[in-house]
Amino acid sequence: MISQLAGAFVRAVFVVLLIAMPTLLLPGQSSDTAQIVTLVALFSAILIMIEYASNYPSLIEFRDAPPFNRVRFLSLFITVFLLTIICRGRTDPTTLTQFLTTIGALIGHAIDFPYSPVRLVLSMFPDGTDRASLALVRTTAGLSYLISLLSLAVFLIVLRLQGWPMKGRSFNVWVNLPTFDPTAGGDVVDRLIRDARFNISLGFLLPFLTPLAVKSAAALFDPLATTSSQTLIWTVAAWAFLPASLFMRGIAMGRIADMITEQRRQSHELAQNGLAHA
Missing domain, CATH: 1.10.287 (Helix Hairpins)
Structure with missing residues (x-):
């Protein structure tokens, strides 16, 4: 306790x-x-x-199934920290801020190609936006997107190496998925697979859909991040983090579906062996 x-x-x-x-x-x-x-x-x-x-948790998923939440939190923490340092360099430049800005600018330019998520983020801003603001958005968006991709790769490697979710530990599906109702109808495995596919699909589309949605609402809201550093940091961090988080959730639910299927297979084999020896 x-x-x-x-x-x-x-x-x-x-x-x-x-x-x-x-x-x-x-x-x-x-x-x-x-x-x-x-x-x-x-x-x-x-x-x-x-x-x-x-x-027993009520909202947070995979509470007792590390390193799911640890990888996600570390990814968001690093993203917010690096973006904060870059924005701080606008008023208080240091060697660290200049180094991170240069790295972010290189990554942003590399990812900034037609129809890429970074290009769509830049397209949110109206014509006439000053180049300094666009350069900052490109830098932060490129760096955030790279961190999200790296965190997803780390997550996949850790799952493979640790045999998540079952290797060396017990796994309670209902404790780690408190928002998942097993009595909602239909087979649990089918619902888990369906939710996994939905999360992965949404994670893939979200970096492209979010800028389009923001641009559609430009008549009601000012363009993002041109005046407030905090707005820029949290908007870009969420834009990069949420899709990666959905990817991780979809992958995790797929692994749980595979685990339940394997346990059912083993239980069925044990039952068949028991009947054979009876």
Whole structure:
């Protein structure tokens, strides 16, 4: 119980650091922004504490199936940190900020080809947007997209090496999928496979659909990230992180479906062997 509470507290602290990071590192943040970020960080920390301190979670999936959430959180944490450092370099340039900006610019230019997700992000902005803002968006979008791809590759490698979700540990499907209702109808395996395919498909399409949706709403909202560094950081981070997260969720649910199928096969073989010896 004590170790579980300690783990929940540590996770809550890291979530607070993630949410407060842009406000802490970026200069010139207003007191209103700091207050809003503080409230969001505290609310998120309380939610994490409740979820990880309880025996049965209600919202967070794969709580007891590392490293699923660890890879996702680390990916988002690194993305927000690097984007924050790059945005900080606009007003307080250092060797680190210039280095990361150069790396991000190279990646952004490499990924910026026709119909690529980065090109679609740039197309959200109207004609006449200054080149400095477009260059910053290209840099942050390219770097974020690369981090999301690397995190997905790391996730696949870890799953393969660890034999996730079953190797060396027990796995409770209903604890790790608290939002999945097994009584909703239909075979559980079929529903898991269907949800896995849906998540993977949505993860593939989301980087392309999000810029189009934002561009369609341009009449109601100002173009993103041209005035607020925090808006840029969280928008680009979410744009890159959510598709990768959906990919991971789809892959994980597919692995769980395979696990249940294998357990059913083994149970059936044991039952057949028992009847044969009877």
